[in-house]
Amino acid sequence: MxxxxxxxxxxxxxxxxxxxxxxxxxxxxxxxxxxxxxxxxxxxxxxxxxxxxxxxxxxxxxxxxxxxxxxxxxxxxxxxxxxxxxxxxxxxxxxxxxxxxxxxxxxxxxxxxxxxxxxxxxxxxxxxxxxxxxxxxxxxxxxxxxxxxxxxxxxxxxxxxxxxxxxxxxxxxxxxxxxxxxxxxxxxxxxxxxxxxxxxxxxxxxxxxxxxxxxxxxxxxxxxxxxxxxxxxQFIGSPAMNLLAGEIVGTGPVTTLKTTAGGGTFTSNVPTTESDMGAQVNVGIRPEDMVPANGPDYAYSGKVEIVEALGELTQLYFAAPKADKETNTVIAKLQGIHTDIRGREMHLTADPGKVHIFRNGVSLLYR
Missing domain, CATH: 3.40.50.300 (P-loop containing nucleotide triphosphate hydrolases)
Incomplete structure (x- = not known):
C-alpha cells in the first residue's frame, strides 16, 4: 500500500x-x-x-x-x-x-x-x-x-x-x-x-x-x-446551514448576538474580543440545531410557510430577508410529528455551542 x-x-x-x-x-x-x-x-x-x-x-x-x-x-x-x-x-x-x-x-x-x-x-x-x-x-x-x-x-x-x-x-x-x-x-x-x-x-x-x-x-x-x-x-450538511445576518452586541468567552431578520438576543460559545463589538456578521445555525425558544432570548422569529412531515421529524420552511434584501430560506428540523403548525409564528433558538459566527465569509474560530 x-x-x-x-x-x-x-x-x-x-x-x-x-x-x-x-x-x-x-x-x-x-x-x-x-x-x-x-x-x-x-x-x-x-x-x-x-x-x-x-x-x-x-x-x-x-x-x-x-x-x-x-x-x-x-x-x-x-x-x-x-x-x-x-x-x-x-x-x-x-x-x-x-x-x-x-x-x-x-x-x-x-x-x-x-x-x-x-x-x-x-x-x-x-x-x-x-x-x-x-x-x-x-x-x-x-x-x-x-x-x-x-x-x-x-x-x-x-x-x-x-x-x-x-x-x-x-x-x-x-x-x-x-x-x-x-x-x-x-x-x-x-x-x-x-x-x-x-x-x-x-x-x-x-x-x-x-x-x-x-x-x-x-x-x-x-x-x-x-x-x-x-x-x-453550507456545503457539508443537508439541508444547508442557515445563515442569518446579525450583529455582535456582547463580547468575551461567550458572545452575545442579535440577528437583523426578526430575532432577539442569544449567545454563542465562539469567543470574541472588544474590537468585535458592533461587527456585522453572519450567524450560522444548522436546521437540526434549531429548537423552539421558551423565553425572551431567541435567534430567529418567522412564520412557517411550508411543512414537510417526514415521520421521525418535521421540516419547517420560513422566509427571512438577508441583509442585501434577497430572500433567504430558513429551515428548521423538529423531532417528531407536528401537525397544524403551518402559518404559525415561531421563535427559534439554538444551544450556544451550535451557533457559528462568520465575518467576511470566514469563521471567527479560524481567524
Missing part, C-alpha cells in the same frame, strides 16, 4: 484556463479520502492527474516518496473504478476480473486465486460465470471494483462509482464499499463524489474543493462541527 503527497499541484488547459492551483495534500497509507465539491470544481480532474490520465501542469505528485509526474498510468500501481462500469459485455464476470491479469501474464493459479478472493470479498462468487447483462447495476459496479482488487494496486481511485445507481442501490453499494474498506484496512483509497452523504459516511478525511483550490480538509465531524467558512458550512 502507499501514501501520496501533492505539492503545489496545478492544472491549466490551453495555457490559459486554470482549473486547479496550489493543491497541497498528504494522504497516508490506509486512508479513505473523499474529494467533494460543486460541479466544475476540479475533483475528477485532480483524481485523473493522480491516475496519470491528465498531465500535471505544475507541482509534484509523489507515491511512496517517488515523484511520478512523468510515470505512465500503467506503472503507477493505481487501479481506477469509473462512473460507468466499463465491463466487457461478451465476457463473464470471471473473465472481466481476469482480463488485466492476463495482459500482465500472471500465472493461471495466481490469477484464479486472486479472482476467487476478490469475488468472496464482494459476494460475487455465485455470479462468476454470468455475463454482465444478467447482473443488476449494483452487482456490475461490484465487478468493476473486483477488477481493481485483483490487481492488488498501491492506490484505489473511485470516480463517482455510485452515480448511475438508483437510490436504494446507492445505499446498499455504499455500505458494501465501507465493509470492503474494513476488510482491507491498509488499502489507500481516494473517492470522488458530489454526494455529501457518501462523503460523510465513507471518509476518514474529506477534502472540500472550491475556487480552484482546497477550501478545507478534515474528518467528517470536523467539517460538520467546525467549518472554516461559509462555503464549507
Amino acid at each position: 502507499a501514501n501520496l503527497k501533492l505539492t503545489d499541484v496545478a492544472k491549466v488547459y490551453g495555457g490559459t484556463v486554470e482549473v486547479l492551483k496550489d493543491i497541497d495534500l498528504d494522504i497516508e497509507t490506509g486512508e479513505l479520502v473523499v474529494f467533494v465539491g460543486p460541479s466544475g470544481c476540479g475533483k475528477s480532474t485532480l483524481l485523473r492527474m493522480i491516475a496519470g490520465l491528465e498531465k500535471i501542469s505544475d507541482g509534484t505528485l509523489e507515491i511512496d516518496g517517488v515523484v511520478v509526474n512523468d510515470v505512465p498510468p500503467s506503472e503507477r500501481g493505481i487501479a481506477m473504478v469509473f462512473q460507468s462500469y466499463a465491463l466487457y459485455p461478451h465476457m463473464t464476470v470471471r473473465e472481466n476480473m481476469q482480463f488485466a491479469l492476463k495482459i500482465a501474464k500472471v500465472p493461471k493459479d495466481r490469477m484464479d486465486a486472486a479472482v476467487e478472493a476478490a469475488a468472496a470479498k464482494l459476494q460475487l462468487t455465485e455470479y462468476l460465470d454470468r455475463l454482465p447483462k444478467a447482473l443488476s447495476g449494483g452487482q456490475r459496479q461490484r465487478v468493476a471494483i473486483g477488477r481493481s482488487i485483483v490487481r492488488d494496486p498501491k492506490v484505489y481511485l473511485f470516480d463517482e462509482p455510485l452515480s448511475n445507481l438508483d437510490a436504494a442501490l446507492r445505499v446498499a453499494t455504499r455500505i458494501e464499499i465501507a465493509q470492503l474498506k474494513e476488510q482491507m484496512p491498509e488499502s489507500t483509497m481516494i473517492y470522488v463524489t458530489h454526494d455529501q452523504v457518501e462523503a460523510m459516511t465513507l471518509a476518514s478525511r474529506i477534502v472540500v474543493l472550491a475556487n480552484k483550490g482546497i477550501a478545507q480538509v478534515g474528518t467528517p465531524l470536523e467539517l460538520y462541527e467546525r467549518p472554516n467558512g461559509e462555503f464549507v458550512a
Whole structure:
C-alpha cells in the first residue's frame, strides 16, 4: 500500500484556463479520502492527474516518496473504478476480473486465486460465470471494483462509482464499499463524489474543493462541527446551514448576538474580543440545531410557510430577508410529528455551542 503527497499541484488547459492551483495534500497509507465539491470544481480532474490520465501542469505528485509526474498510468500501481462500469459485455464476470491479469501474464493459479478472493470479498462468487447483462447495476459496479482488487494496486481511485445507481442501490453499494474498506484496512483509497452523504459516511478525511483550490480538509465531524467558512458550512450538511445576518452586541468567552431578520438576543460559545463589538456578521445555525425558544432570548422569529412531515421529524420552511434584501430560506428540523403548525409564528433558538459566527465569509474560530 502507499501514501501520496501533492505539492503545489496545478492544472491549466490551453495555457490559459486554470482549473486547479496550489493543491497541497498528504494522504497516508490506509486512508479513505473523499474529494467533494460543486460541479466544475476540479475533483475528477485532480483524481485523473493522480491516475496519470491528465498531465500535471505544475507541482509534484509523489507515491511512496517517488515523484511520478512523468510515470505512465500503467506503472503507477493505481487501479481506477469509473462512473460507468466499463465491463466487457461478451465476457463473464470471471473473465472481466481476469482480463488485466492476463495482459500482465500472471500465472493461471495466481490469477484464479486472486479472482476467487476478490469475488468472496464482494459476494460475487455465485455470479462468476454470468455475463454482465444478467447482473443488476449494483452487482456490475461490484465487478468493476473486483477488477481493481485483483490487481492488488498501491492506490484505489473511485470516480463517482455510485452515480448511475438508483437510490436504494446507492445505499446498499455504499455500505458494501465501507465493509470492503474494513476488510482491507491498509488499502489507500481516494473517492470522488458530489454526494455529501457518501462523503460523510465513507471518509476518514474529506477534502472540500472550491475556487480552484482546497477550501478545507478534515474528518467528517470536523467539517460538520467546525467549518472554516461559509462555503464549507453550507456545503457539508443537508439541508444547508442557515445563515442569518446579525450583529455582535456582547463580547468575551461567550458572545452575545442579535440577528437583523426578526430575532432577539442569544449567545454563542465562539469567543470574541472588544474590537468585535458592533461587527456585522453572519450567524450560522444548522436546521437540526434549531429548537423552539421558551423565553425572551431567541435567534430567529418567522412564520412557517411550508411543512414537510417526514415521520421521525418535521421540516419547517420560513422566509427571512438577508441583509442585501434577497430572500433567504430558513429551515428548521423538529423531532417528531407536528401537525397544524403551518402559518404559525415561531421563535427559534439554538444551544450556544451550535451557533457559528462568520465575518467576511470566514469563521471567527479560524481567524
